[in-house]
Amino acid sequence: MKLLPELAKKVIDEVRLTLNERLIIMDEEGVIIAATEQERIGTIHQGAKTVLKNKEKLYINEHNRKTLKGVKLGINLPIQFEGKIIGVLGVTGHPQKIESYADLVRKMTELMIKETYYIEQKEWQQRGIETFFHEWMNEEKMEKSIIQRGQLLGIAVGTPYICISIEAVDSNEKSVYSFMNDWFTHAFPKRQNDRLIRTLDGDFLLLRSVKKDEHEYERIKSELQRWRTNFLKLHQMGSFHAGIGDTLVSNQLKGAYTEARKACKVANQNKAIVFYNDLSLDIIFSEINRATQTEFMNRVLCPLLKETDLMTTLRAYLHHNQSIVETAKSLHIHKNTLHYRLNQISLLTDIDVKSSLGITLFYLALLFTDENSASFPLDI
Structure with a gap:
C-alpha cells in the first residue's frame, strides 16, 4: 500500500481531534506529505530517511537536530502496514515530554490507515460487483468468461x-x-x-x-x-x-x-x-411516454373536456359495458336522454361511440387521463 497525501492529511486531522499536537507524516521517500504546519509540506525530512533506513524510531534532540536537514525536536516513528514500513510519523516537541504518547499516536495512525484501506478495498469490490451486474443485465447470452468472472467475485451466477x-x-x-x-x-x-x-x-x-x-x-x-x-x-x-x-x-x-x-x-x-x-x-x-399519452388523450377527448355531463355519460357507458339500461339507471336519466348524449359525443368528437373502434379509442383516452389514479379508471 502506498501512503498518499490525501490519506495522510485525513489521519492528521483525525488525530488532532484527540491530541492537540504538532504532527507530520512522511512518505517512503522521506518527503513530508501532510503536516499541521502547512509550510513544511513538500520538504525533505532527513530524520524520516534515517528511520526508513534503520527501521526504528528516532529521537531528535538538541544534539542531532543540527546534523539533520528539515527537522525539529521530537520523535520520528515508522508507520507499518501488514509488516511493511510505508511512511514515517513525526511528533514535534521535547522527546522526554512526548515519549509517553508518541507510540500511542503511531498506533492510532496505523489503525486509521488499516481501517481506511479495508473500507476502500470493500468499496472497490462493491464497484467491481456492480460493474459485473451492469454487464450481466445487458448480455443476451452469458459467455463462459463472464460466468467465471462472476464466480471470482463470489456471485452465484447459476x-x-x-x-x-x-x-x-x-x-x-x-x-x-x-x-x-x-x-x-x-x-x-x-x-x-x-x-x-x-x-x-x-x-x-x-x-x-x-x-x-x-x-x-x-x-x-x-x-x-x-x-x-x-x-x-x-x-x-x-x-x-x-x-x-x-x-x-x-x-x-x-x-x-x-x-x-x-x-x-x-x-x-x-x-x-x-x-x-x-x-x-x-x-x-408503460412503453408509451407521458407526452404521447397526453397528445392521444387530447385528440380524442378535447371536444368533451368542458362538457361535464357528456364526460360523465361516457365513463358510465364504458363502465357498464355499453349497456343502455344499466347506464341510464346509474345516471338516473331516461334511455332517450342517454341516446341523445351518446349521439352528441359522436358528433363532437367525430368518433362513433357505439362502434368497436370508438369504444377502444375512448377507453384508452380515459385510461391515459386517469393513469395516476389508484382507483379503477372508469369509476364514476
Missing part, C-alpha cells in the same frame, strides 16, 4: 433468482443509498446468495435466491412492504416502489430485469408493489 426492481427516491440521495444498504444488510431476511445492487439509472436491483414453495411470492411482497414502510418513516417526502419479475433468473438476467423494471414503472404510477405476472394493458402503457 443460482435461480427472482429479479426485483426498486425505486427509492428522496432529495437526500446519500441517505437513500445508506438506508437501502443498511436495511438489506441488517433487517432484510436475506439468504446466502441474495444481492442488492445500485444500477446506473439510480434504482436498485434486488436478486432474491428462490426457495421453492407456494408462499415465496407472498413472503417477498410482505418483506418489500415492511421495507417500504420503514423507508417512508425516515423519508416522509420520498417514494418507494417495487416491481417483481415473473421469470426466474439463472444465467439470463436481462429478460427478468426488463420485466421487473416494467412492473416497477407501473407501480410508480398506480400502486406501491406490482408483480409483472399481474400486468395486462399496463405492459403496453
Whole structure:
C-alpha cells in the first residue's frame, strides 16, 4: 500500500481531534506529505530517511537536530502496514515530554490507515460487483468468461433468482443509498446468495435466491412492504416502489430485469408493489411516454373536456359495458336522454361511440387521463 497525501492529511486531522499536537507524516521517500504546519509540506525530512533506513524510531534532540536537514525536536516513528514500513510519523516537541504518547499516536495512525484501506478495498469490490451486474443485465447470452468472472467475485451466477426492481427516491440521495444498504444488510431476511445492487439509472436491483414453495411470492411482497414502510418513516417526502419479475433468473438476467423494471414503472404510477405476472394493458402503457399519452388523450377527448355531463355519460357507458339500461339507471336519466348524449359525443368528437373502434379509442383516452389514479379508471 502506498501512503498518499490525501490519506495522510485525513489521519492528521483525525488525530488532532484527540491530541492537540504538532504532527507530520512522511512518505517512503522521506518527503513530508501532510503536516499541521502547512509550510513544511513538500520538504525533505532527513530524520524520516534515517528511520526508513534503520527501521526504528528516532529521537531528535538538541544534539542531532543540527546534523539533520528539515527537522525539529521530537520523535520520528515508522508507520507499518501488514509488516511493511510505508511512511514515517513525526511528533514535534521535547522527546522526554512526548515519549509517553508518541507510540500511542503511531498506533492510532496505523489503525486509521488499516481501517481506511479495508473500507476502500470493500468499496472497490462493491464497484467491481456492480460493474459485473451492469454487464450481466445487458448480455443476451452469458459467455463462459463472464460466468467465471462472476464466480471470482463470489456471485452465484447459476443460482435461480427472482429479479426485483426498486425505486427509492428522496432529495437526500446519500441517505437513500445508506438506508437501502443498511436495511438489506441488517433487517432484510436475506439468504446466502441474495444481492442488492445500485444500477446506473439510480434504482436498485434486488436478486432474491428462490426457495421453492407456494408462499415465496407472498413472503417477498410482505418483506418489500415492511421495507417500504420503514423507508417512508425516515423519508416522509420520498417514494418507494417495487416491481417483481415473473421469470426466474439463472444465467439470463436481462429478460427478468426488463420485466421487473416494467412492473416497477407501473407501480410508480398506480400502486406501491406490482408483480409483472399481474400486468395486462399496463405492459403496453408503460412503453408509451407521458407526452404521447397526453397528445392521444387530447385528440380524442378535447371536444368533451368542458362538457361535464357528456364526460360523465361516457365513463358510465364504458363502465357498464355499453349497456343502455344499466347506464341510464346509474345516471338516473331516461334511455332517450342517454341516446341523445351518446349521439352528441359522436358528433363532437367525430368518433362513433357505439362502434368497436370508438369504444377502444375512448377507453384508452380515459385510461391515459386517469393513469395516476389508484382507483379503477372508469369509476364514476
